[in-house]
Amino acid sequence: MTTRIYSVLIIALASAGFSAPGLAQMDHNMHGSPMAMPVSNVANAAMGEGLVKKIDKTKGTVTLAHGALPNGMPPMTMAYRVKDVAWLDRMKVGQKIRFATDPADGGMTVVQFEPVK
Numbered sequence: 001m002t003t004r005i006y007s008v009l010i011i012a013l014a015s016a017g018f019s020a021p022g023l024a025q026m027d028h029n030m031h032g033s034p035m036a037m038p039v040s041n042v043a044n045a046a047m048g049e050g051l052v053k054k055i056d057k058t059k060g061t062v063t064l065a066h067g068a069l070p071n072g073m074p075p076m077t078m079a080y081r082v083k084d085v086a087w088l089d090r091m092k093v094g095q096k097i098r099f100a101t102d103p104a105d106g107g108m109t110v111v112q113f114e115p116v117k
Helices: 002-016 020-025
Strands: 048-056 061-066 076-082 096-101 109-115
Touching: 048 076
Parallel strands: 076 109
Antiparallel strands: 048 061, 048 096, 061 076, 096 109
8 A cells, every 4th residue: 555655656746847856956035037047156155264284285185174164064184175286385284274165075175265364
């Protein structure tokens, strides 16, 4: 009996054209108007603060010690990839920076940074 209910539900959803990815991408704030182009996540990224512990130019990574980040990552010290390896030339061990990570890869890539003054 239960499998019949699931089958009917799946058929009903499929025939209505609903899909989880499609629903997730809908902009529910637009109320029927055409969907606006999304703004870059980098421009809106909340920045955390960290201390540069190590720079590895061969791997294209920077090791940062940081507190809790706005994306929910707990305090830790870890190596991050950087969006632009040229940034590694502008960073120095012992320097405090503000940085944002890319949510698309689980926050493993620094996509924006600035020195803390």
